[in-house]
Amino acid sequence: xxxxxSAPPPAVDLRSDTVTRxxxxxxxxxxxxxxxxxxxxxxxxxxxxxxVVAERTGKEAGLxxxxxTQANLAALMAHCExxxxxxxxxxxxxxxxxxxxxAVLGSIQPQPIDNAADGSLPLDKLAAAVxxxxxxxxRTRLLCLENTIGGKVLPAAYVEQATAFARGRGLAxxxxxxxxCNAAVASGVALEQVCAPFDSVSLCFxxxxxxxVGTVLVGPRALLQRAHRWRKVLGGGMRQAGILAAACLYAxxxxxxxxxxxxxxxxxxxxxxxxxxxIEILAQDTNMVFAQVPAAHCAGLEGFLxxxxxxxxxxxxxxxxxxxxxxSAGVDACVxxxxxxxxxx
Ligand SMILES: *Cc1c(COP(=O)(O)O)cnc(C)c1O
Numbered sequence: 001x002x003x004x005x006s007a008p009p010p011a012v013d014l015r016s017d018t019v020t021r022x023x024x025x026x027x028x029x030x031x032x033x034x035x036x037x038x039x040x041x042x043x044x045x046x047x048x049x050x051x052v053v054a055e056r057t058g059k060e061a062g063l064x065x066x067x068x069t070q071a072n073l074a075a076l077m078a079h080c081e082x083x084x085x086x087x088x089x090x091x092x093x094x095x096x097x098x099x100x101x102x103a104v105l106g107s108i109q110p111q112p113i114d115n116a117a118d119g120s121l122p123l124d125k126l127a128a129a130v131x132x133x134x135x136x137x138x139r140t141r142l143l144c145l146e147n148t149i150g151g152k153v154l155p156a157a158y159v160e161q162a163t164a165f166a167r168g169r170g171l172a173x174x175x176x177x178x179x180x181c182n183a184a185v186a187s188g189v190a191l192e193q194v195c196a197p198f199d200s201v202s203l204c205f206x207x208x209x210x211x212x213v214g215t216v217l218v219g220p221r222a223l224l225q226r227a228h229r230w231r232k233v234l235g236g237g238m239r240q241a242g243i244l245a246a247a248c249l250y251a252x253x254x255x256x257x258x259x260x261x262x263x264x265x266x267x268x269x270x271x272x273x274x275x276x277x278x279i280e281i282l283a284q285d286t287n288m289v290f291a292q293v294p295a296a297h298c299a300g301l302e303g304f305l306x307x308x309x310x311x312x313x314x315x316x317x318x319x320x321x322x323x324x325x326x327x328s329a330g331v332d333a334c335v336x337x338x339x340x341x342x343x344x345x
Contacts, residue, residue, distance in 0.1 A: 011309030017323035033246035045242030059218035119149035151288030272335030
């Protein structure tokens with residue numbers, strides 16, 4: 001019904017898993033949600049979401065945020081004080097794709113570490129980056145990992161080692177788990193297992209789970225009390241936010257298991273594109289495909305696909321993402337369009 005207000009969606013949109021539209025069932029859940037003023041702690045739907053996600057992840061408490069960027073920043077600010085530093089991947093979202101918020105707004109110095117090909121931060125590099133307690137140095141306080149990263153599931157054994165290393169050096173641990181649900185579903189383990197090694201985890205609902213907005217930060221109650229203060233300072237105190245939390249509760253119930261279908265569709269997309277000689281598949285993990293496209297054809301292919309109702313950001317390294325609104329027929333239409341484009345050239 002309210003979808004009439006927006007432009008009709010394209011047939012296939014592979015640019016990101018953030019482009020999903022709320023389903024009629026999700027919209028109904030939002031409309032029917034009991035609400036209150038969440039800045040006062042009064043919103044029953046927000047409170048339920050926070051409790052449900054804390055329980056699902058095996059943590060003490062949860063805190064609802066409008067975005068993952070704000071949840072990560074509030075978490076970093078809750079873990080670290082001014083002049084502290086956190087260890088983070090060069091390719092990590094909190095380092096590279098959040099406008100430098102930790103440094104800009106948190107007075108927290110990032111200590112970036114080169115990610116290995118599997119997304120991990122090698123332990124010897126971590127060990128070399130931890131500073132001794134000395135007034136010359138920032139105080140190393142936190143290790144931040146990301147799972148999935150570039151679609152890749154971090155190896156569970158590595159996560160165990162890295163978080164054990166951090167604990168041994170007195171560091172707290174935070175997981176940017178924007179796509180931790182994809183990691184859990186792809187690994188066939190409970191979400192709790194993916195979150196267990198970390199003190200705190202942020203979980204996005206606006207990616208594969210398909211809500212309009214929303215991230216829940218989980219962790220120890222004392223940490224979340226500090227994060228709650230920073231959320232207010234950062235402008236994230238929302239009022240009748242139960243309308244948004246209801247979408248997240250709906251997504252947990254109806255869109256979690258089906259993430260497996262996105263992974264199947266991404267594999268189908270990679271397999272189809274492997275049949276096109278001009279394209280080289282670099283990787284396919286969970287719901288992401290990375291493909292090499294000849295530079296001379298990027299703009300041409302993007303326009304050709306668009307004319308067929310297929311949206312994709314085509315570059316020399318192209319990322320294609322499957323989600324709730326991409327069916328296997330949509331995947332096949334994309335493969336066929338790419339094949340047609342190159343067979344005409
Ligand atoms: C999307 C994303 C976030 C948060 O993004 P928002 O758009 O602010 O919700 C954080 N980390 C990763 C890895 C992400 O993909």
